[in-house]
Amino acid sequence: MRSLVDSSIELRPRLGPTILASLWPIVVGIAFAVAMQLFVKPNINDYFAKQLLDIGISIVLAVSLTMVNGFTGQFSMGHAGFMAAGGYAAGAVCYYVSLRIWGTGGARGSILSGMPLDPSGLPSFAVGDLLFLGSLLVGGLVSALLGFLVGLPSLRLRGDYLAIVTLGFGEIVRVLIQQTEPVIKTAAEAAQTPVLELPIHVGGALGFTGLPKYTSLFWAYLVAAITIIVAFRLKRSTFGRAFLSIREDEIASEVMGVNTTRFKVWAFVIAAFFAGVAGGLFAHTLGVGLSAEAAGFMKSFDVIIMVVLGGLGSISGATAAAIVFTLLPEVLRDPLATPAWIVVAILGVWASLSGLAAWRSREGGAERPWVMKLALKLLIPGACVVAIYLAGKNGIDLSPYRMIFFALLLILMMIFRPEGLLGVREIWEREAWSWLIGGRRKAVAASPPQGGGS
Amino acid sequence: MAGADPQTPPMLEVRGLDVHYGAIQALHDLSLSVKKGQIVTLIGCNGAGKTTTLRAISGIVRPSGGGVFYEGASITAAPPYRLVRMGIAHSPEGRGIFSNLSVSENLDLGAYARSDHDEIARDRERSLTLFPRVRERLKQNAGTLSGGEQQMLAIARALMARPRLLLLDEPSLGLAPQIVQTIFKIIREINERGTTILLVEQNAHMALKVAHYAYVLEVGRIAMADEAAVLEKSDAVRKAYLGVG
Ligand SMILES: Nc1ncnc2c1ncn2[C@@H]1O[C@H](COP(=O)(O)OP(=O)(O)OP(=O)(O)O)[C@@H](O)[C@H]1O
Numbered sequence: 001m002r003s004l005v006d007s008s009i010e011l012r013p014r015l016g017p018t019i020l021a022s023l024w025p026i027v028v029g030i031a032f033a034v035a036m037q038l039f040v041k042p043n044i045n046d047y048f049a050k051q052l053l054d055i056g057i058s059i060v061l062a063v064s065l066t067m068v069n070g071f072t073g074q075f076s077m078g079h080a081g082f083m084a085a086g087g088y089a090a091g092a093v094c095y096y097v098s099l100r101i102w103g104t105g106g107a108r109g110s111i112l113s114g115m116p117l118d119p120s121g122l123p124s125f126a127v128g129d130l131l132f133l134g135s136l137l138v139g140g141l142v143s144a145l146l147g148f149l150v151g152l153p154s155l156r157l158r159g160d161y162l163a164i165v166t167l168g169f170g171e172i173v174r175v176l177i178q179q180t181e182p183v184i185k186t187a188a189e190a191a192q193t194p195v196l197e198l199p200i201h202v203g204g205a206l207g208f209t210g211l212p213k214y215t216s217l218f219w220a221y222l223v224a225a226i227t228i229i230v231a232f233r234l235k236r237s238t239f240g241r242a243f244l245s246i247r248e249d250e251i252a253s254e255v256m257g258v259n260t261t262r263f264k265v266w267a268f269v270i271a272a273f274f275a276g277v278a279g280g281l282f283a284h285t286l287g288v289g290l291s292a293e294a295a296g297f298m299k300s301f302d303v304i305i306m307v308v309l310g311g312l313g314s315i316s317g318a319t320a321a322a323i324v325f326t327l328l329p330e331v332l333r334d335p336l337a338t339p340a341w342i343v344v345a346i347l348g349v350w351a352s353l354s355g356l357a358a359w360r361s362r363e364g365g366a367e368r369p370w371v372m373k374l375a376l377k378l379l380i381p382g383a384c385v386v387a388i389y390l391a392g393k394n395g396i397d398l399s400p401y402r403m404i405f406f407a408l409l410l411i412l413m414m415i416f417r418p419e420g421l422l423g424v425r426e427i428w429e430r431e432a433w434s435w436l437i438g439g440r441r442k443a444v445a446a447s448p449p450q451g452g453g454s
Numbered sequence: 455m456a457g458a459d460p461q462t463p464p465m466l467e468v469r470g471l472d473v474h475y476g477a478i479q480a481l482h483d484l485s486l487s488v489k490k491g492q493i494v495t496l497i498g499c500n501g502a503g504k505t506t507t508l509r510a511i512s513g514i515v516r517p518s519g520g521g522v523f524y525e526g527a528s529i530t531a532a533p534p535y536r537l538v539r540m541g542i543a544h545s546p547e548g549r550g551i552f553s554n555l556s557v558s559e560n561l562d563l564g565a566y567a568r569s570d571h572d573e574i575a576r577d578r579e580r581s582l583t584l585f586p587r588v589r590e591r592l593k594q595n596a597g598t599l600s601g602g603e604q605q606m607l608a609i610a611r612a613l614m615a616r617p618r619l620l621l622l623d624e625p626s627l628g629l630a631p632q633i634v635q636t637i638f639k640i641i642r643e644i645n646e647r648g649t650t651i652l653l654v655e656q657n658a659h660m661a662l663k664v665a666h667y668a669y670v671l672e673v674g675r676i677a678m679a680d681e682a683a684v685l686e687k688s689d690a691v692r693k694a695y696l697g698v699g
Pocket residue numbers: 475476478480498499500501502503504505506507547656
């Protein structure tokens with residue numbers, strides 16, 4: 001039987017090795033990140049570069065949140081809280097270590113951090129970069145610890161209640177950050193302050209200023225690549241199926257032998273770790289003022305929208321949604337000056353995939369004529385693109401209406417595609433795609449046989 | 455068949471079980487035993503406590519008194535995810551299908567606790583032979599199966615754990631008479647291949663036909679217990695559960 005071969009069950013190793021096994025995707029990820037910094041960055045303007053950087057960070061946030069909200073079906077609304085906590089922790093380490101060792105909070109990175117080559121001939125992966133990497137890890141770990149603490153109540157709470165707890169968590173982080181002490185500006189002062197007291201000098205209501213700006217396209221896309229790889233490894237393994245089964249039916253999952261408690265906490269911890277690292281990236285970005293507002297609900301809400309639009313549990317969906325959602329405000333403001341083509345390309349790919357699906361199912365006896373379906377699917381994104389283009393051409397700034405736009409998008413989505421762009425599946429698991437690839441994958445798209453043995 | 459020897463201890467023994475949901479007591483001092491190789495059925499009206507009994511056995515609810523013993527050892531406090539590794543599979547009430555996963559992935563999850571790949575592939579083949587309709591729908595989302603097909607999948611999935619003891623909660627619920635016949639035929643087949651079964655049923659008629667031994671549950675207490683064939687003929691059971699005058 002054909003189906004037996006490709007659905008045979010893989011080994012079930014432990015969680016750690018599952019995430020780390022097989023290095024080549026990581027190598028590809030690193031190469032991609034290096035290429036972004038060394039080959040893409042020099043050929044684009046600073047504005048576009050900043051957009052790409054924000055996209056990278058958004059991808060990390062969205063893909064990590066989909067591990068909780070999508071894989072296990074817990075509804076966390078405090079992702080920005082983890083991000084801010086990680087950002088402040090990473091910032092505190094990076095800034096105060098710099099101040100103590102080098103006497104200044106400035107960055108000492110390499111070309112990978114977007115710095116010019118050091119005249120003293122430091123190797124391209126400089127000490128500052130190592131410090132930054134360490135800080136990101138600290139940020140991630142602090143956040144993961146918080147994730148563990150927040151994940152614990154999730155054992156008893158579900159649905160709305162968990163959402164409220166995580167919402168409260170974000171607010172607690174925000175308020176706590178506001179209560180912190182002013183940043184210490186000079187090396188002399190920093191030297192006099194006891195080390196354990198340094199982490200509370202992170203700026204309070206004024207924000208954490210003066211952080212070294214290490215974050216570059218390299219770092220953003222390195223982390224994004226790792227997040228995506230980890231998410232895929234989790235989803236593709238038996239663990240992934242276990243995660244998804246919790247979301248589908250917790251009791252049934254438990255009697256299959258899944259330790260649901262452990263998995264739910266793990267999901268929280270892993271997601272919080274990456275949110276914390278994303279926070280570290282955010283904190284060290286040029287032109288970003290790290291403040292308590294980073295932990296605010298609006299930020300969490302942004303990430304939730306990405307995850308819901310992309311399809312809860314779909315990694316490629318979350319990635320695509322993160323790209324579109326990050327670019328959209330800029331595109332609405334001035335489509336002609338922005339990398340609007342990325343949004344257009346994504347909308348285009350999606351539209352043609354659904355178009356293909358509609359075309360293919362034309363014999364399938366659809367309830368509506370296939371031409372109409374196809375037209376609808378191509379028309380809506382097409383109309384959006386044209387409208388935005390025209391507005392831009394006439395100098396109309398649509399960005400004040402961005403929230404209205406998102407709200408409409410969400411409402412339409414909930415009506416027509418409540419499961420998000422892709423549901424829990426990935427882009428290439430969509431029917432039209434598998435049809436394009438053809439061959440072996442065709443079976444996925446084939447309609448179920450009727451009748452059968454009885 | 456097996457289990458006739460009075461010397462051998464039962465495969466599953468429930469002793470003096472009390473279960474509370476908040477202030478409500480759902481089970482009162484409930485005892486039952488299941489001999490190896492048999493089909494034992496637990497019948498009773500709605501709300502009698504049948505599902506609660508299965509949940510207490512597989513650790514989903516914690517009993518407030520009494521104990522559960524499996525192959526001589528206490529499993530009273532064991533969490534559900536442990537039991538499947540000890541050879542107990544539970545097909546829960548309402549089937550517990552993972553709707554957004556494919557039929558194939560549902561089956562894989564049935565074998566989640568195992569790692570003997572060749573044997574898993576063999577069991578998969580066996581389950582699919584039992585349920586050809588499931589085989590035809592492997593790639594489909596499980597939520598798109600009909601009710602009867604979902605029930606078949608639920609049983610096939612439970613078999614993927616290669617259980618020695620199978621707990622079935624109302625496998626015939628909401629199915630057309632013809633499918634009920636098929637399901638019960640398969641239940642007997644599974645048993646004949648050596649799996650012990652504890653079967654909870656509303657359909658007393660079918661359950662008593664297929665089972666070796668039966669317990670009648672009334673508001674949380676065992677009201678009657680005997681060989682299924684004997685109970686089937688008893689007046690009390692005929693009146694209350696078989697709808698015969
Ligand atoms: N989670 C719960 N909380 C409170 N009471 C419960 C809960 N689950 C079951 N009960 C109560 O316990 C009693 C036994 O329920 P149980 O589900 O075991 O019945 P059952 O015999 O399986 O019935 P049915 O044939 O309708 O499935 C019922 O009175 C029910 O209302």
